[in-house]
Amino acid sequence: MKALKKMAFSTAVFLCLNGFTKTSNLIEKLNSPANKEKLNFISQTEKTFNKVELLHLGKKSFQKRIKLINEAENFIYHTVPYWHNDEKGNEIYKAFFKKKEQNPDIDLKLIMDWSSNITASDPLGKKIYNRINKVFRGNVLRWNHPNWLRQWSLKIAENHVHEKMLIVDGKSLIIGGMNNGTSYYGQGPESWHDTDLYIEGPAALKGAKIFSKVNALGNYLKDYKNKVPISRKKRIWLFQKSMFPGSEKIYYPSKHYKISHKRGRLEKAVRDSLKELEYLDEDTLIKEEEGKTPVRLIYDNPLINYKLDNKNKLQKFNKTIDTVEFILKHSKNEAIFIIPYFTLTKNFQNILLKAQKRGVQIKVLTNSIKSMDYFPEFMHNAMIYSYKKLLQNGAQIYEWQGHEGLKDLERVHNCKIPDSFWPGSTIHSKLAIFDDQVSMVSSHNFNLRSEKYNSEITALIEDRAFTKNIKSIFYKAVSDKQPRKRKITCGKLKLDYPQQTKLIKFSDIRSHFKKGKRFKVKIPHLLRRYL
Numbered sequence: 154m155k156a157l158k159k160m161a162f163s164t165a166v167f168l169c170l171n172g173f174t175k176t177s178n179l180i181e182k183l184n185s186p187a188n189k190e191k192l193n194f195i196s197q198t199e200k201t202f203n204k205v206e207l208l209h210l211g212k213k214s215f216q217k218r219i220k221l222i223n224e225a226e227n228f229i230y231h232t233v234p235y236w237h238n239d240e241k242g243n244e245i246y247k248a249f250f251k252k253k254e255q256n257p258d259i260d261l262k263l264i265m266d267w268s269s270n271i272t273a274s275d276p277l278g279k280k281i282y283n284r285i286n287k288v289f290r291g292n293v294l295r296w297n298h299p300n301w302l303r304q305w306s307l308k309i310a311e312n313h314v315h316e317k318m319l320i321v322d323g324k325s326l327i328i329g330g331m332n333n334g335t336s337y338y339g340q341g342p343e344s345w346h347d348t349d350l351y352i353e354g355p356a357a358l359k360g361a362k363i364f365s366k367v368n369a370l371g372n373y374l375k376d377y378k379n380k381v382p383i384s385r386k387k388r389i390w391l392f393q394k395s396m397f398p399g400s401e402k403i404y405y406p407s408k409h410y411k412i413s414h415k416r417g418r419l420e421k422a423v424r425d426s427l428k429e430l431e432y433l434d435e436d437t438l439i440k441e442e443e444g445k446t447p448v449r450l451i452y453d454n455p456l457i458n459y460k461l462d463n464k465n466k467l468q469k470f471n472k473t474i475d476t477v478e479f480i481l482k483h484s485k486n487e488a489i490f491i492i493p494y495f496t497l498t499k500n501f502q503n504i505l506l507k508a509q510k511r512g513v514q515i516k517v518l519t520n521s522i523k524s525m526d527y528f529p530e531f532m533h534n535a536m537i538y539s540y541k542k543l544l545q546n547g548a549q550i551y552e553w554q555g556h557e558g559l560k561d562l563e564r565v566h567n568c569k570i571p572d573s574f575w576p577g578s579t580i581h582s583k584l585a586i587f588d589d590q591v592s593m594v595s596s597h598n599f600n601l602r603s604e605k606y607n608s609e610i611t612a613l614i615e616d617r618a619f620t621k622n623i624k625s626i627f628y629k630a631v632s633d634k635q636p637r638k639r640k641i642t643c644g645k646l647k648l649d650y651p652q653q654t655k656l657i658k659f660s661d662i663r664s665h666f667k668k669g670k671r672f673k674v675k676i677p678h679l680l681r682r683y684l
Contacts, residue, residue: 177483177484177485177486177588178590179480179483179484179485179587179588179590179591180590180591180615180617182483183480183483183591183615184615188483191479192449192476192479194403195472195475195476195479196449196451196472196475196476196613197397197400197403197451197472198359198449198450198451198452199449200447200448200449200613200615201354201355201356201359201444201447201448202354202355202444202445202446202447202448203352203353203354203355203356203357203444203446203448204352204353204354204444204445204446205350205351205352205353205446205448205612205614205616205619206350206351207348207350207351207594207619207622207623208327208329208348208349208350208351209348209349209582209626210340210344210346210347210348210576210577211241211331211336211337211338211339211340211344211345211347212338212339212340214327214329214331214337214338214347214349215241215244215245215338217327217349217351218245218248218319218327219244219245219248221319221321221325221327222245222248222249222252222321223248223251223252224321225252225256225259225321225322226256226259226322227259227260227322227323228259228260228261228262228320228321228322228323228429229249229252229259229260229261229262229319229320229321229322230262230263230318230319230320230361230364230365230368231261231262231263231264231318231319231320232263232264232265232314232316232317232318232364232367233263233264233265233269233317233319233332233333234265234266234269234272234313234314234315234316234317234332235265235266235269235272235273235332235333235334236265236269236273236281236282236285236332236333236334237273237281237332237333237334237335237336238273238274238275238280238281239334239335240335240339241333241334241335241337241338241339242273242281242333242334242335243281244338245333245338246281246284246285246288246333249261249285249288249289250284250288253288260292260429261288261289261290261292262289262292262294262364262368263285263289263292263293263294264293264294264296264314264364264367264368264371265293265294265295265296265314266295266296266297266313266314266315267295267296267297267298267299267313268309268313269282269295270282273334294368294371294372294375296313296314296367296371296608297312297313297314297371297374298375300375301374301375301377302377303374303377303381305456310606310682310683311455311605311606311682312455312456312606312608313602313606313607313608314367314607314608315596315602315603315607315608315609316328316452316596316608316609316610317329317330317331317332317349317596317610318360318363318364318610320357320360320361320364321357322433323357323358323361323430323433324353324354324357324358325351325352325353325357326351326352326353326356326357326360326361327349327350327351327352328349328350328352328360328450328594328595328596328610328612329347329348329349329350329582329583329594329595329596330347330348330349330493330581330582330583330595330596331347331349331581336526337581340572340573340575341572341575342556342559342560342575342578343578344572344575344577344578345526345577345578345579345580345581346553346576346577346578346579346580346581346582347577347581347582348491348582348583348584348594348623348626349594350594350612350614352448352612353444354444354448355444356448356450356612358430358433359450360450360610361430361433362427362430363450363452363610365426365427365429365430366396366397366423366426366427367396367454367608368426369422369423369425369426370392370395370396370419370422370423370456372422373418373419373422379418379419380413380415380416381416381419382410382412382416385467386405386408386410386461386467387410387412389456389457389459389467390405390408390410391410391412391416391417391419391420392419392456392457393405393457394420395419395420395422395423396423396454396457397457403460404459404460404461405460405461406461407461408461445616446614446616446619447614447615447616448612448613448614449612449613450610450611450612451472451473451476451610451611451612451613452472452608452609452610452611453471453472453473453597453607453608453609453610453611454608455469455605455606455607455608456608458470458471458472469605471603471604471605473593473595473597473599473603473604473609473611474500474501474504474599474604476611476613477501477504477585477593477599478504480587480591481504481505481507481508481513481587482508484508484513484587484588485512485513485588486513486514486588486589487513487514487515487516487586487588487589488505488508488513488514488515488516488585488586488587488588489516489517489518489584489585489586489624489627490515490516490517490518490584490585490586490599491517491518491519491580491582491583491584491585491626491627492517492518492519492583492598492599492600493519493520493579493580493581493582493583493598494519494520494532494536494598494600494602494684495517495519495520495536495539495540495550495600496532496535496536496539496600496601496602496678496681496684497539497599497600497601498600498601498604498605500604501599501600501604502539502542502543505543505548506542506543506546509543509546509547509548510546514547514548514549515543515547515548515549516548516549516550516551516627516631517543517548517549517550517551518551518552518553518580518627518630518631518654519536519550519551519552519553519580520532520533520536520552520553520555520579520580521533521552521553521554521555521655523554523555523557524552524553524554524555524556524578524579524580525579526578526579526581528684531677532677532684534665534673534674534677534678535674535677535678535680535681535684537662537665537674538674538675538677538678539678540657540659540662541659541662541666544657544658544659544662545659549656550656550657551630551631551654551655551656551657552654552655552657553577553579553580553630553653553654554651554652554653554654554655555577555578555579556575556576556577556578558651558652558653559574559575559641559651561651562641562643562648562651563643566643566644566646566648567644568643568644568645568646569643569644570641570642570643571642574641574642576630576653582626583595583596583597583598583599584623584626584627585599586620586623586624586627587620589617589620589621589624590615590616590617590620591613591614591615591620592613592614592616592619592620592623592624593611593612593613593614594611594612594614594623595609595610595611595612596609596610596611597609597610597611600681600684601681601682601684602681602682602684605682606682630653630654631653631654631656
């Protein structure tokens with residue numbers, strides 16, 4: 154009888170803990186055979202097991218990058234949209250210069266966005282670009298430059314490279330939000346709030362292969378003598394077939410085009426680019442079983458991300474956003490996003506709204522007008538347009554307050570705050586957390602530009618401990634109690650840490666939607682492809 158009572162008690166406890174709470178095992182759900190196959194299909198990648206490290210804030214990422222560059226033996230592949238001619242930008246340059254002197258045979262390749270020189274105030278290349286190009290021995294691809302003279306290259310607001318990758322010897326990989334510059338890697342009042350991810354293992358080789366294929370595609374397209382099909386459908390089909398063989402059968406299920414030999418040379422160019430990496434598959438990587446963290450590396454490119462719909466028309470898609478949608482459908486409790494520029498597409502807004510209505514609490518940390526890095530009023534108005542429906546349906550949106558509070562303390566008390574206390578003047582991290590179990594670290598801003606017009610790289614991590622570390626970044630910022638507990642040093646004074654975020658209510662933005670004023674948020678919203 155005692156045994157039966159004990160069993161009944163244990164069963165009751167189990168049901169209380171598992172049956173009558175909202176606790177869900179998201180990782181187990183995603184690893185069921187059906188869901189795993191579906192996720193493989195949506196993301197067009199499979200998970201591998203790796204060693205990972207969160208590199209939050211620039212100092213940590215900068216130190217890791219310098220270390221990797223110094224230790225490189227065979228090659229360094231680097232994708233960075235913008236390389237600035239400032240203190241940290243030049244320190245990264247010097248690290249590459251020193252490595253090239255020590256090892257003249259090392260293979261250095263670089264992909265930058267074509268607009269990098271303009272963004273870095275170096276249009277003629279005299280400040281830093283020409284020096285970079287010399288160190289990389291001309292192996293610098295300026296992605297989709299207008300001088301490619303392709304029809305899509307003249308649409309200067311579209312088809313930008315935005316992923317950030319540093320790949321060393323096919324063994325180590327850093328991805329995330331950081332470009333090369335002091336704002337990203339520095340400390341102090343002008344530094345940014347940004348986050349990278351270090352990966353060691355098979356995912357690094359996947360990153361190297363992605364880089365090699367993108368580099369091959371770009372070098373093929375920049376030579377206008379290399380022909381591509383005039384038909385847009387045939388061209389995209391060829392890009393898919395060349396870059397990711399087999400994907401064209403998924404996105405063009407009933408189509409098989411005949412491509413002339415001259416226009417079919419792209420496949421060979423991409424295949425040849427991968428031959429340099431063949432030796433890595435066997436004996437140079439850490440063994441997969443040594444890594445403990447499951448990682449999926451998801452790559453999006455707007456030149457390739459199209460599929461035929463039921464009416465035989467081209468439809469753009471985004472693997473990162475589709476993956477978020479799939480994970481949200483299996484989430485039960487909450488989804489947290491850190492999004493620098495909250496200018497959402499209608500598609501992504503609806504994905505978040507559906508999850509919120511289903512009972513998943515949506516929480517977002519984004520920039521305020523105080524912390525925005527460019528055109529603050531205009532950009533913030535564009536973001537407010539995306540706030541409306543989400544706030545009305547119960548989503549929580551927090552705005553980052555930047556460094557104004559800390560600067561006020563310095564002025565009021567006439568003292569100096571050490572560099573290590575500054576948390577980031579503007580949010581540039583791109584993070585997502587699902588049910589405290591699954592997370593994303595990305596270059597993807599989860600906004601219209603990233604969804605429609607930029608190439609992006611995302612790491613999806615199915616690991617509770619790692620996700621807990623990412624979530625702490627969010628809660629350290631939004632907690633009402635944390636700032637009062639934390640103290641900040643200002644000269645000889647110990648002061649209370651100012652509130653880092655503000656929870657936005659619909660009443661805070663209601664006035665923007667009154668008649669006669671709505672155009673102030675509507676016009677920036679319509680122009681968000683340029684933001």
